Amino acid sequence: MKFTDHVYEKYKTDWRQNHQHPFIIEMGQGTLGVEKFRFYMVQDYLYLIDYAKLFALGAVKAQDLKTMGKFAALLDATMNEEMALHRKYAEQFGISETELEQAEPSPITLAYTHYMLHAAQNGPLSHLVAALLPCMWSYWDIGKELNLIPGAADHELYGEWIRMYSSEEFGALARWCMELMDELAEGVSEQEWARLEDIFLNTTRFEYMFWDMAYHQSMWPSNN
Numbered sequence: 421m422k423f424t425d426h427v428y429e430k431y432k433t434d435w436r437q438n439h440q441h442p443f444i445i446e447m448g449q450g451t452l453g454v455e456k457f458r459f460y461m462v463q464d465y466l467y468l469i470d471y472a473k474l475f476a477l478g479a480v481k482a483q484d485l486k487t488m489g490k491f492a493a494l495l496d497a498t499m500n501e502e503m504a505l506h507r508k509y510a511e512q513f514g515i516s517e518t519e520l521e522q523a524e525p526s527p528i529t530l531a532y533t534h535y536m537l538h539a540a541q542n543g544p545l546s547h548l549v550a551a552l553l554p555c556m557w558s559y560w561d562i563g564k565e566l567n568l569i570p571g572a573a574d575h576e577l578y579g580e581w582i583r584m585y586s587s588e589e590f591g592a593l594a595r596w597c598m599e600l601m602d603e604l605a606e607g608v609s610e611q612e613w614a615r616l617e618d619i620f621l622n623t624t625r626f627e628y629m630f631w632d633m634a635y636h637q638s639m640w641p642s643n644n
């Protein structure tokens with residue numbers, strides 16, 4: 421069985437929990453408080469800076485030029501398309517680029533990005549891909565689901581987010597990551613397969629924690 425089919429079936433409950441988080445539900449209904457979205461955008465910008473480094477590490481660890489080129493393209497797309505969307509949103513909120521870059525990361529942002537970078541730096545390419553996969557795949561899955569809600573993609577604030585992540589262009593990137601994961605997991609030992617599952621489950625759960633952190637605007641206990 422393909423790794424992605426296997427983990428989807430095995431961790432369906434965790435996966436669906438992300439879709440059912442109030443942040444997502446309210447974004448789909450267009451009722452999400454702007455301050456929660458604003459908090460999310462700033463933290464997500466910091467997240468993306470580290471995430472982009474994951475793609476750079478992917479280029480370093482790639483075993484062939486085609487894969488290396490794809491990671492380089494993903495790095496470019498993250499810095500110049502996805503982060504551009506964040507900069508545009510930030511501008512609407514009156515936040516400058518410098519403020520974005522210099523914002524303080526929340527404990528969950530730190531934990532999530534550091535966990536991914538640890539897996540990427542200390543393991544083979546398969547660990548790196550297992551760490552980044554839930555992020556790509558679940559955003560696409562969530563984007564498509566929100567796009568089915570009548571009018572959601574036209575919402576003046578959340579519409580652009582929904583349109584971007586449900587797009588076919590983004591879907592192609594997510595599918596590429598899924599296929600690469602399946603290739604890298606093929607034929608690995610039982611122990612290594614379990615390790616990949618573990619990393620996948622951890623970052624799937626971190627996705628939930630990230631929505632929850634944004635919804636509650638959670639920082640360190642002392643400055644909440």
Ligand SMILES: Cc1ncc(C[n+]2csc(CCO)c2C)c(N)n1
Pocket residue numbers: 464467468471494497498502555556559593627630
């Ligand atoms: C917490 C969090 N998780 C996932 C994504 C989605 N995402 C991050 S990088 C990337 C690759 C293409 O640019 C995608 C889809 C996000 N923004 N924030």
